[in-house]
Amino acid sequence: MKDFNVNLSNLSLKNPIMVASGTFGFGFEYRDFYDTSILGAIVSKGISLGPKQGNYGNRILEIKGGIINSIGLENPGIDGFVSDILPRIEDIETTYIVNVLGSDSEEYINVVSRLKDIPRVDGIEVNISCPNVKSGGLSFGRDLNQTRELARSIREIFPKPIIFKLSADLPYIELAKIMRDEGIDAVTCINTIQSLAIDIDRKEFYFKNIYGGLSGPAMKPVALRVVYQVSKEVGIPVIGCGGIMSYRDVIEFLMAGATAVQIGTANFCKPDSAYRILEDTLLYLQRKRISSLEELRI
């Protein structure tokens, strides 16, 4: 079957189906279920400078049409990534993007400096929009000047493709313009939406950190809105992400202006979801005799 190569500035993917950070581990975990090399790209779980244990208390809540999570960026840190993870992903034959976390600019830059010389790392996705942590995350992305400085510093030190992950809870149009102007290759729209859940029996917030991030089909219309606005108004390649459960959702995001998409929560729902969605999307494109994804855009 014909592959649909897509280009996001300097990031070239063999097809537009990526898997979203935090929903696919580091890529090797899903090997039992299918050959993950068929994916357009794998985006790793977010990596911070030191290891993070993540949040105490409840971490997952299913609601109608979605999941709220409060994981708290649990990860092995950059040293753990290099020593324990890297050897296990060497033979994944697709684009590998590392999601980068930081609680301040210095941490982001330190992680990126460590990643820049690792050949297996084809690019990075900078997370400035996690709703589940007290420092960094959303609070970081709200400061436009600080974010511009960060984008500039990372661009200076990291020669490979850079993606910034945005949120509907941030001034995403302004941020996307900053990214375009600073030579960032693409933006991922969107991260989970900051949410709240209450346990009425205990009269308590369900999550210890109060807030969680909403993902899944319930957030898709919001994600589509952001993808449409950013791609129309800014002119930076957009990776659409938010509630994609089937090939029909993929096509919707491509029609809204996305160049590629990320499958997130669907990976939890059934381990082979991304594989099925990719297969179905390629069949759809073939059936409709679409030769370039650009044709899909409304």
Added chain:
Amino acid sequence: MKQNNLKVAHIRHLKGDYVHLTLTYDESMEIPKPGQFFMLKTETTLIARPISVHNFFYVLKKGYVEFLFKVVGEGTYDLSKKTKGDTITLWGPIGNHFPVFEDRKTALLVAGGRGIAPLFYLTTTLFEKGYDIYLFYGVKESEELVHLLRLKNLCKKLFITTEDGKKGKKGFITSLFSDSISQYFDTREQPSLFDERSAQSPVCYVCGPDIMIERVCEISLKHDIETYISLEARMACGTGVCLGCTVETAGGRIYHICKEGPIFNAKEFYCL
């Protein structure tokens, strides 16, 4: 671990909203061990439900996996509506398992309510290994009790408590467990709970509500009985990537049910 679509061979609706589901197993999948679980996908909920293996057996060389669950929400309700011949998407077996020691011969099993689900498979496994099994089985309402006849045959002694008092002893299983253990260890009076052979380093296995597990472990660990507990948590994936299914030890350490669990050594978990 593998994802598969398995056919419903049999489904039985028991009293107390319990459902006993038998699926025809696929030979290409790993044989589940007692304590392990599967993620069962439902039609109506977004994420699958983690359900422990209740039994695994062969009939005429064909493998069957069984689940016993209580209808408590939308996911389990959806699964309860399946009928013979339907298929269910699942993946597993997931997690570690109850350790079964070749050199021991006595097991104390403590089940609270739905906790009987994984302990039943453990019971059949230990029985085949020639263990003397002492099962303490407590429920709220007597109609919740399942498989009593089979359990009676498999166990050397079966202790039942119900909170409504309609069967067995009225009260909590923790009290009966506490009394029986203390009586033996403190007084060693005869005729006791265990015969001579049984008294050699028994292993204790516990599954039920958190508070019950904790109480049982206080008692068993006080008497230096090696104890293993089965814990649960909400989870999204069952494959080790969502990192949602965490439990915290008394020492503040975080474990993931699907990777480091669901079975834990009680002494390490409670830091006792």
